[in-house]
Amino acid sequence: MKIAQIAPLAESVPPKFYGGTERIVSYLCEELVAQGHDVTLFASGDSVTSGKLIPCCDMALRLNTAVKDPVPHHVLMLDNVRRRAQEFDVLHFHIDVLHFPLIRDFADRAVTTLHGRLDLPDLYPFYRAFADIPLVSISNDQRQPMPPVNWSGTVYHGLPVDLLPFTEKPNGNYLAFLGRISLEKRPDRAIEIASRSGMPLKIAAKIDNFDEEYWKTAIEPMIKRHQNVEFIGEINDQQKADFLGNARALLFPIDWPEPFGLVMIEAMACGTPVIAFRCGSVPEVVDHGVSGILVDTVTEAVKSVEWALKLDRRRVRATFEKRFTVGRMARDYLDIYRQLSGIRTKSASLHPSNGYAVGLEVVN
Numbered sequence: 001m002k003i004a005q006i007a008p009l010a011e012s013v014p015p016k017f018y019g020g021t022e023r024i025v026s027y028l029c030e031e032l033v034a035q036g037h038d039v040t041l042f043a044s045g046d047s048v049t050s051g052k053l054i055p056c057c058d059m060a061l062r063l064n065t066a067v068k069d070p071v072p073h074h075v076l077m078l079d080n081v082r083r084r085a086q087e088f089d090v091l092h093f094h095i096d097v098l099h100f101p102l103i104r105d106f107a108d109r110a111v112t113t114l115h116g117r118l119d120l121p122d123l124y125p126f127y128r129a130f131a132d133i134p135l136v137s138i139s140n141d142q143r144q145p146m147p148p149v150n151w152s153g154t155v156y157h158g159l160p161v162d163l164l165p166f167t168e169k170p171n172g173n174y175l176a177f178l179g180r181i182s183l184e185k186r187p188d189r190a191i192e193i194a195s196r197s198g199m200p201l202k203i204a205a206k207i208d209n210f211d212e213e214y215w216k217t218a219i220e221p222m223i224k225r226h227q228n229v230e231f232i233g234e235i236n237d238q239q240k241a242d243f244l245g246n247a248r249a250l251l252f253p254i255d256w257p258e259p260f261g262l263v264m265i266e267a268m269a270c271g272t273p274v275i276a277f278r279c280g281s282v283p284e285v286v287d288h289g290v291s292g293i294l295v296d297t298v299t300e301a302v303k304s305v306e307w308a309l310k311l312d313r314r315r316v317r318a319t320f321e322k323r324f325t326v327g328r329m330a331r332d333y334l335d336i337y338r339q340l341s342g343i344r345t346k347s348a349s350l351h352p353s354n355g356y357a358v359g360l361e362v363v364n
Contacts, residue, residue, distance in 0.1 A: 001337065002038045004088040005029050005051075006081055008095050009073050012060040013047040017234045018180065018206040020262045021115040024157050024329075025094050031160075031330040040088065042077055056080065074098050090337045097123075100130045107133055108342030111152055114138070119145040119257055136336060138260040139281030145257075152336045156285070157260050158329030159320075163237075164269040166317045167245035174200040175305070176247035176272070178240070178263045181207045181215050184256035186277075191222050191229055192298050193251055193275070197305040199228070201251070204243050206234040245270040249308040250292075252276035253301065261285055264292070268320035271313035275301055291319040 005028065011019035014026035025041070029049050032039050039051030046059045056077035061067045074095060082102050085091060091110040093099050103110050113136040118127075127135075128147040137143050137154045175197075177190040187203060194201035203223070207215050223229045235243060244250065250267035258280035265285065267274050274292030276282045286292040290311070293304040337343060 001334075002040070002087065002089045003032060003337070004040045004042065004081065004084075004091040006077070006091065006093045006095060006099070007041065007043040007047070009044050009057050009070060009077065010060060010062045011044070013041060013043040013049065014237070015060070016063070017236055020260075021094055023262065024115075027158065027160060027163075027326045028330060028333065031326045032334075035330060035334075042081055054080065054084075071098070078102050089343060090340065092333070092337075097126060100126075100133055103133070106342065109340050110134065111136055111336060111340060113155070114142065115259065117257055117259060118142055134336075134340060136333075139284050141257065141281050141284060142259040152339060153332065155329060155332040155336070156324060157262055157265060158324050158326040159265060159269055160326050161321065164241050164266060165245065166269070166271045166313075168271060168313055170246040170248060170272070172202075172246035172248070174202050174247055175275075176244060176250050176267070177201060177203045177205065177253075178235075178244065178250065178266075179205055180211065181205045181219055182211045183214055184254060186253045186255045187219050188222060189253035189255070189277075189298055189301070190251040191219075191226055193253065193301045193305070194228060195226050196298070196302045199248070199305060201226075201229045202232055202243065202247070203229065204232040204235045204239075240266065241270065244272050247272050249305065250274045251301070252282070253298070254279050254282070256280065258282060265320060265324040268292075268316050268324065271317040273308045273311040273313070273316050275304055275308050277301070285324075287319055291316045 005025055007013045007025045008021055011022040013022045015022045029039050029041050029051050033050040040054060041049045041051050042054045042056055044057050044060045045055030047053055057073045061070045061073060078099050085106045093112040111134045124147055127149050131149050134150050134152045136152050140154050175194050177187055179185050181187055223231050244267050250272055252264055252274055254277050260281050264274050268291050274286050276286050276292055276294060278294045278296050286294055288294045293308050295301045295304055
């Protein structure tokens with residue numbers, strides 16, 4: 001099957017640092033190539049892929065100080081995609097909303113994965129206007145605020161099995177927080193949980209310009225007041241294996257409708273249990289009492305730390321291998337591609353589907 005993957009340009013594919021969507025696009029591309037498909041990736045010029053790369057800007061826009069507005073770069077990319085659309089059996093978009101008016105002529109063999117939050121008021125009339133475009137959610141909870149649309153399925157994220165090694169006996173006695181310093185991620189809760197439980201906390205996180213004030217006025221002063229808290233900053237994939245693998249547990253104290261939460265399955269891959277607030281996708285990702293603990297308050301989280309530290313890390317890893325591998329994710333997407341009404345029959349018949357895998361759910 002000839003498949004186009006269209007990625008955001010903010011980060012490279014894979015990203016050098018933070019970038020959940022671009023990381024998932026990279027894993028998916030590599031697995032589809034490994035399964036014998038012809039994959040073309042539309043992405044920034046500093047991206048790396050086993051497929052064919054169509055560079056749509058010189059480098060990741062977030063890392064290019066000369067870029068002030070990302071929209072023109074994405075429009076140029078989409079014009080290139082539109083002109084080359086007939087080359088592909090399937091076109092898979094990961095860029096939110098900009099492409100919708102441009103794909104009317106080939107929407108029956110295009111699909112869009114929605115990677116972000118969908119509860120913003122501006123999105124409701126938009127998706128109502130494009131109710132026929134095939135969409136994929138990354139959790140069932142993500143769909144809740146949406147009008148009736150053309151859902152093709154829910155596909156949970158997946159990681160390469162050997163990306164993050166299993167650590168049965170972590171050599172660190174700390175709790176971990178990994179992600180962004182932002183109000184909805186609630187690093188303040190993580191600091192309070194660690195402080196009240198008497199555990200050290202290591203925070204590895206990026207600080208966007210938008211969140212700089214929150215960092216300076218709320219989180220940085222908290223860190224300075226708590227000697228048990230260490231701020232590491234933004235880390236790369238190589239550092240992530242050590243950071244997560246040697247943690248006793250990951251704190252995921254979010255306060256927003258998280259669409260998926262990639263860091264949770266990254267921790268699981270290392271065998272590290274997750275203490276997570278019951279928001280958004282979290283109950284779909286964490287198996288309570290097996291791969292982590294679900295809580296509703298800081299007090300519950302503090303009381304759950306001792307329980308989480310006793311969870312069998314081998315069972316945590318086994319849960320990851322059963323539910324959240326890239327092989328399962330790719331098979332789920334291939335099932336969705338083959339359901340598209342405009343798919344070319346000859347290509348779709350190659351590598352016939354064996355039915356839905358664990359991660360894919362179709363909810364009408």
